[in-house]
Amino acid sequence: MGKLEGKVAFITGAARGQGASHARFLAREGAKIIAVDILDSIPDFYATATQEELDGLVQEIKDLGSDAIGLKVDVRDFAQVKAAVDQGIEHFGRIDVLCNNAGMIRVDAIDEMSDHSLDVVIDICLKGVFNGVRAVAQHMKQRGSGSIINTSSAGGIKALPYVSHYAAAKGGVVLATKSWANELAEWNINVNAVAPGTILSGMITGLAGQAGQDPDEAFEDYNANTLFAGNKPGDKGRVEVEDISKVVLFLATDDARTITGQTIAIDAGWTAS
């Protein structure tokens, strides 16, 4: 019997990358999945996921022997998030786990940052996380249980130049996570965050494209200063989406029942350097 048998997880930004990987990991432990993604392009930003990717994920989860629905949701819009939460509860009867994973980044020097760019990054990476928690908290309170896992970033703990909107949003997620852990403990709800290091996903490929750089080269650049970088034994210098999903899965289960308010960096030691 899987560790999440009978449970239901709502995952944002689920059509590809880390979100899709989290969905697979939770489904393999028995969770049913409500997978949501924007599926619309955002002007001046790299491409978001496609309907085909979301449909493919839903089919994959079914092939794993679990069940899933895929919904088109922009996390910036509370009404859309709330409607998807209500639809998910109607369909599966409950939500036990919320993964606020959706995120976008852009390289912007502070004196060249447009209103649009600032709004997009803050509204997806910070307000989007608020929207998820706002939409699901009452349901979890009524049920007297739940696990909320927010996606921060190593870049929200240690500063990086030219992504100050992203750093501020992801740093905000760390503090909001602590705040919600305090607020929701009374209802037996755990609230934690993961802070991934650099991963070669759609985000880094998109960033590299913006900078006119080869994605592998960009990845090596961003990853050069982790504690495990270079030729250290064990080959732990490269953080993969699965490394994040293993921690997300742990936080979603009863194994993490005494952990709340924490942000766990999975970054090959970069934030400790």
Ligand SMILES: NC(=O)c1ccc[n+]([C@@H]2O[C@H](COP(=O)([O-])OP(=O)(O)OC[C@H]3O[C@@H](n4cnc5c(N)ncnc54)[C@H](O)[C@@H]3O)[C@@H](O)[C@H]2O)c1
């Ligand atoms: N890749 C990295 O190096 C890295 C490092 C640290 C943190 N993160 C964070 O991890 C999370 C997942 O990113 P990823 O690496 O899988 O990148 P990704 O670009 O592959 O995935 C992000 C997903 O979010 C979706 N999305 C974007 N805007 C949305 C919106 N408004 N509403 C709903 N969905 C939306 C995209 O369509 C995409 O499917 C993000 O929060 C990101 O900020 C990534």
